[in-house]
Amino acid sequence: MILLKDQVAKLYNELSEEYNFFAPVKEKGFIAYRKISNPEEIELNYFNSKIPPKEILFPQNEVLFEFKTDGKNVVEIEDRKDLDEKNILFGIRPCDAHSFDLLEKFFAFGDFQDEIFLKKRENSLLIGIGCNSPKSTCFCTSIEGHPFQKDDMDIFLVDLGDNYLVEGISDKGNNIIQRLSWLSKASKADVKKAQELEKKAQDLITTKLDLTNTSDILESNFGNEIWKEVSENCLGCGSCSFLCPTCTCFDVIDENAQYENRGRRIRIWDTCQFCLYTLHTSGHNPRNSNIERCRNRILHKFSYYPLNYDLIGCVGCGRCIQVCPVNNDLRTIISKINNIKTNEENVNV
Amino acid sequence: MGDIESENQDIENSIKELARNLLRDKEVDVIIGYTKGTVPLSSSPVFITREEDTDKLLWNNLCYVNLANYLAPRIPKLYDEEGQKLKVGIVAKGCVGRALIHLAVENQINFENIKMIGISCNGIINRKRIEKEIGEREILETSILGNSIIVKGRDFEETFPFDEYLNELCKVCKVKSPPNVDDSCVGECLENPVIEDDFNDISDFESKTSEEKWVYIKDTLSACTRCYACREVCPMCYCNLCFVDQNKPIWFGKTTDFTDIFAFHFNRAMHLAGRCVACGACSSVCPMGIDLNLITRKLEKIVKERYNFTSGMDKETVPPMMSFSMDDKEEFMMEED
Amino acid sequence: MNEITSESKQMKNTDDEWEPKILAFLCNWCSYAGADLAGVSRIQYPPNIRVVRVPCSGRINPYFIVKALLDGWDGVLVSGCHPGDCHYLTGNLVARRRFGILKDLLEFFGIEPDRVNFMWASAAEGERFAVLIRKTTKLVKKMGPNKKFEKKW
Numbered sequence: 001m002i003l004l005k006d007q008v009a010k011l012y013n014e015l016s017e018e019y020n021f022f023a024p025v026k027e028k029g030f031i032a033y034r035k036i037s038n039p040e041e042i043e044l045n046y047f048n049s050k051i052p053p054k055e056i057l058f059p060q061n062e063v064l065f066e067f068k069t070d071g072k073n074v075v076e077i078e079d080r081k082d083l084d085e086k087n088i089l090f091g092i093r094p095c096d097a098h099s100f101d102l103l104e105k106f107f108a109f110g111d112f113q114d115e116i117f118l119k120k121r122e123n124s125l126l127i128g129i130g131c132n133s134p135k136s137t138c139f140c141t142s143i144e145g146h147p148f149q150k151d152d153m154d155i156f157l158v159d160l161g162d163n164y165l166v167e168g169i170s171d172k173g174n175n176i177i178q179r180l181s182w183l184s185k186a187s188k189a190d191v192k193k194a195q196e197l198e199k200k201a202q203d204l205i206t207t208k209l210d211l212t213n214t215s216d217i218l219e220s221n222f223g224n225e226i227w228k229e230v231s232e233n234c235l236g237c238g239s240c241s242f243l244c245p246t247c248t249c250f251d252v253i254d255e256n257a258q259y260e261n262r263g264r265r266i267r268i269w270d271t272c273q274f275c276l277y278t279l280h281t282s283g284h285n286p287r288n289s290n291i292e293r294c295r296n297r298i299l300h301k302f303s304y305y306p307l308n309y310d311l312i313g314c315v316g317c318g319r320c321i322q323v324c325p326v327n328n329d330l331r332t333i334i335s336k337i338n339n340i341k342t343n344e345e346n347v348n349v
Numbered sequence: 350m351g352d353i354e355s356e357n358q359d360i361e362n363s364i365k366e367l368a369r370n371l372l373r374d375k376e377v378d379v380i381i382g383y384t385k386g387t388v389p390l391s392s393s394p395v396f397i398t399r400e401e402d403t404d405k406l407l408w409n410n411l412c413y414v415n416l417a418n419y420l421a422p423r424i425p426k427l428y429d430e431e432g433q434k435l436k437v438g439i440v441a442k443g444c445v446g447r448a449l450i451h452l453a454v455e456n457q458i459n460f461e462n463i464k465m466i467g468i469s470c471n472g473i474i475n476r477k478r479i480e481k482e483i484g485e486r487e488i489l490e491t492s493i494l495g496n497s498i499i500v501k502g503r504d505f506e507e508t509f510p511f512d513e514y515l516n517e518l519c520k521v522c523k524v525k526s527p528p529n530v531d532d533s534c535v536g537e538c539l540e541n542p543v544i545e546d547d548f549n550d551i552s553d554f555e556s557k558t559s560e561e562k563w564v565y566i567k568d569t570l571s572a573c574t575r576c577y578a579c580r581e582v583c584p585m586c587y588c589n590l591c592f593v594d595q596n597k598p599i600w601f602g603k604t605t606d607f608t609d610i611f612a613f614h615f616n617r618a619m620h621l622a623g624r625c626v627a628c629g630a631c632s633s634v635c636p637m638g639i640d641l642n643l644i645t646r647k648l649e650k651i652v653k654e655r656y657n658f659t660s661g662m663d664k665e666t667v668p669p670m671m672s673f674s675m676d677d678k679e680e681f682m683m684e685e686d
Numbered sequence: 687m688n689e690i691t692s693e694s695k696q697m698k699n700t701d702d703e704w705e706p707k708i709l710a711f712l713c714n715w716c717s718y719a720g721a722d723l724a725g726v727s728r729i730q731y732p733p734n735i736r737v738v739r740v741p742c743s744g745r746i747n748p749y750f751i752v753k754a755l756l757d758g759w760d761g762v763l764v765s766g767c768h769p770g771d772c773h774y775l776t777g778n779l780v781a782r783r784r785f786g787i788l789k790d791l792l793e794f795f796g797i798e799p800d801r802v803n804f805m806w807a808s809a810a811e812g813e814r815f816a817v818l819i820r821k822t823t824k825l826v827k828k829m830g831p832n833k834k835f836e837k838k839w
Contacts, residue, residue: 028572029481029638046485050637051574060574061604133503135487137388232426233394235418237578239636253603257839259758264839268603274577275423276594290426325578325634326414327386327393555794563796563834592749600749601756608756608835615795619748622787644794651790656783670787673779675769681789682782683805685817 001166001183002190003157009039014180015088019125022056023090024049033089044091044159047135048317052245053089053096054103057120060242064116064252066264080116087124094149095140095315097128099245101152105309106248125172128153129164132197134205137318139331142209145316147201158194165194209334211302211312218303221340222295230333231294233326234273240320240328241271241297246305246313249277272296298333353410353471353493353511360468361408364440367466367536368403377438377464379427381419383412389488389500390476394419406440410474410493413516413633415626416440417448417584421457436462442470444628446527446538447661448584451626453530454664457587460531467538469526472511472519473629474498477638479514483507517642518629521550530664542662548650554643566611572637573610575603579631579641580617585624592616618644623652623669626661706760706826710735710819711750713743713778716767716808723812731816732823735763742766744777748788751802756835761801761826765815768806778806800825801832 003011012021023042024031030050031043068076104121107114131138131147140146150156154173157164165186168174177183241247251270256263270277273293279285287293305313314330321329368380384395384405392411397403416439419426427435439445446465452458479500480488490501498509512520523546529538554562577593580586592600593613601612625648632641652658655678656669712718718739724731740746743766754762764785766778785804793799803822807815 028568029484031485043485047487061606133487136489232396233419235578235581235634236423237581237634238576239574239578239634242574242576243636251603253599255602255604266604268605269575271576274594275590276596322388323636325582327388327391329387332387559793559796559798561796562794566796600753602837606837608837611795611835612752612756615752615791616749618791619788622791647791647794648787651787655786655790669783673776673783675779677779677782678786679769679782681786681804683803683818683821685814686821 002186003164003166012039019086019088021088048093053092054245060269062267064265069261083119090127092126092128095317096245097126097152099315102246126153127155129157132159132201137321138205139207139209140316141205143312143316148198160193165190214302215306217340227291227295231290234290234294234328236273236290238271238273239323243319243323356471357409364406365403371438372400378435380438381416382406382440389491413473415445415448415584415628415630417445421452421587434462438464441465441467441527443524443526444626447626451661460533465527465534467527467534467536469537472515475514475516516629518627528662551646570610570614571607578634582630582634622648624660706734708735708761708763709754709759710737710763711740711746712737713766714739714741715773717765719809720807720811720815724816727812729816731819734823742774742777743781760832763803763822765805765807768808798829
């Protein structure tokens, strides 16, 4: 199917009544995914958002429930009521779409089902767009991804210049496409052009990271000297993890309303780089310095994720590479890890 | 102004030579400097212990991190295996030197263990401004030619005038090389600097009404994601437990609601009054491109006008927040009409 | 603190004529005694202030003031001994340095400068205390309610 570029507004009008329509907009000089109320806000000429779209399903501050008190005791708990709302996430990049899979694995791990996230995920429809021109910091192809990866989406679009080639991937997506009867048919030339673009985009990704053995190397090199080297210039800020589409750590806090006997429990993003992370009540912190904190970030993505979910916990979007204040490049770190001689004696740091 | 490119080359050569000498003469154990970043518009702090590695050192107009930060971090790094303090050589532009001096005033470091490789900084590029103006095009390469910054991408090339695209703080910087204290400075340094500043650059903002200021501050700060990169990169933010991390009691919220963002930035500014050395690192590293330079300038101005103090110029003057005087200005105190 | 806030809530509800609520930090040795003297001498002053007694104006951390504004107080007042009269010799001088910076910075961030006020009042100045409370109340009232820090709920 073909969606003309000036028909995006029509698409919005048709779907926005039933769905909360999230799309990339330009905000303070950067791209961000926001719930829009006017289709003209949509900005489709973009690489990727600054803050990943995980903030739609897993916002930086999220109310878990609200409560009322009689001044001393909690008398009533109010659960979230907006979880049944349906969302459309329009214009998601393939790497970010893949991150939702990883997030889902995390929030549904073992016996602990995070209802809030999972419900929202279930009610969300992903309309993704392939990357015609990936950035030089992108490395999704190293993580079995692809700039035109469609598996994680419901509907996949390819930017053909004047119009989009529309492809339904999931049943949910196909149902939507059927409703949009005004979509025109795609010609063979269109499909061919999409394939050419796909090939071109893939060639543009020049970073190739070898991640085949990384997980094994990491497992046996917990105490390696390399962590000291890797964390040497790290400042301990949270920009890499706050802008990472797969980072999931959060902190839970209570807030009280001013002058009223009510409050709410919220969760806010946390990161392994902060000093309060894993701080015990006794005052002891097993991750006391940058060395352990940096190690945790890398291990979490490239060792614990493979162990627990059989997937690499990184999607190759390259955001952390662009944003690190001291340019502590993930690509360099990975290649340093791969260079660890496997027979080397472990040295305790 | 001369040719920026050759200036940079001269500075870089002198850094390399001084660093090599210091390491060879065993005057220091480690050199902290800058090396080339892997992405455009960046540089990376580097620790060098071997003489032959000094070639990695570099100077360009993107060395925005204040290296003094590594000498007074929350968790000290610069110790050898036996726990002995390492002797450090540090590439010091003016603001790095000022930060070191102020840290010494606050008894955080001791110049006995420190050698400053003084250089005369020729300004740091406002990378966030360039990034924003380039927008959704990818920068692949930046270089400096004559008096302009050239930014190249896949299918574009843009030129920015160097003088205009400097950090706001660098434009008004009066301390390009580190002030010399305890003879710890090799290379270029200032002896007994006296600086005059008129703070004209913020008078526009100051003349706005409260409402206008509030709108601007709210608009600028609300992009904050609370990643605390500004705090972590700041050499003066060395508290073991920052006030926003305190949870007994929780003073201020941690959410990204504007009230909480305001509380963080306002109180951080309060804490930096009379301490901030105007290096501009906080604005350079902010992932959301928030410009904190105005606040920094205002802090400098308040402290200069009220208490006639400029941070990090010498080791003897007591900072204003550590002292008091009977004759302090008190025009703000309420009086009967 | 709970009592204070529930009382303030009642004040907020009388909308006939809006009255500001002002949090006043009074130092134990001068200003608190000054307020006492105003009371004993039957000098009238507006009932808009809620007093928190602190040992010294030097005890005032800028957090207190910012936190009060964030919590919705329409104004904050800090009162201590006159310079040179501090019970702890120099507590108020240390405080004065802080207040100078705080006041300038609040203004720079776009908070109306009259929301936060500082004054000196000795134990013998009941009259002055009342006059300045009247003045503060007038200033804060003129600015209207503090709406800048309403948290999204």
